[in-house]
Amino acid sequence: MFVGTHTPRLDDKGRLLVPSRYREALAGGFYLTRGQGPCLHAYPRAEFERRVEELRAATATNPALRDYLRVMLAGASEEELDKQGRFTLPPVLRTFAGLDREVAVVGAGERLEVWDEASWRERFAQAEAAYDLVTLDDLPGLL
Numbered sequence: 001m002f003v004g005t006h007t008p009r010l011d012d013k014g015r016l017l018v019p020s021r022y023r024e025a026l027a028g029g030f031y032l033t034r035g036q037g038p039c040l041h042a043y044p045r046a047e048f049e050r051r052v053e054e055l056r057a058a059t060a061t062n063p064a065l066r067d068y069l070r071v072m073l074a075g076a077s078e079e080e081l082d083k084q085g086r087f088t089l090p091p092v093l094r095t096f097a098g099l100d101r102e103v104a105v106v107g108a109g110e111r112l113e114v115w116d117e118a119s120w121r122e123r124f125a126q127a128e129a130a131y132d133l134v135t136l137d138d139l140p141g142l143l
Contacts, residue, residue, distance in 0.1 A: 002107030007117055009101050014094060015086040019105060022112060023085045032093060033076040035113055037123060040089070040097050042079075042112040089114070 006019040018026060031048040035041040043051065052073070059066040075096065079087045089099060097116060104120035106113040115123070 001109055002112050003109075004107045005120075006105045008103060008105060010089065010094075010099060010103060011086075013088065014091065015088050016103065016105070016114065017084065017086045018081060018112075020085065022105075022107070023081060026081055026112075029078060029080050031076050032079050032087075032089070032114075033072050034093065034096055037113070037115060037119070038097050039106075039116075039120075040093055040099075040114040041108075042114065043110065047110050048076075 002022060002025070004019075004021070008017050008019065010016055025044050026042065029045045031043050031045065033041050033043075033048075052069070055065055055069045055072075059069055075093060077090045077093065081087055093099075097114065098119060099114065099116055102117040104115045104117045106115060106120065
């Protein structure tokens with residue numbers, strides 16, 4: 001499970017040094033794709049394949065899910081970490097998420113999210129402000 005927030009920098013070649021605590025989970029390769037936010041999602045290979053199969057099974061009756069899957073897969077990139085624990089962010093995905101130099105790598109359970117650091121701070125502040133307002137009634141079946 002991915003948890004925590006880290007703020008590494010992209011280097012001049014657009015490479016991201018993955019925090020060491022996440023490297024083992026990504027060591028077998030991973031998929032990077034568009035997230036919502038805008039941010040990028042990094043899924044370990046097996047988790048990505050599981051999610052795609054679940055979405056694929058549901059698309060037969062749901063046109064919105066078909067479009068979601070198309071967008072998710074059209075921008076997906078299969079990645080591997082180099083010996084220093086880095087990978088190069090594809091330019092199209094960097095542009096999508098507005099990534100320049102300062103980034104936030106956020107653990108989000110089954111995936112990592114990669115945000116522009118300023119965008120992450122703003123989004124997190126909004127979510128944190130709403131956190132106290134969530135009640136158990138808002139989370140049926142979860143708690």
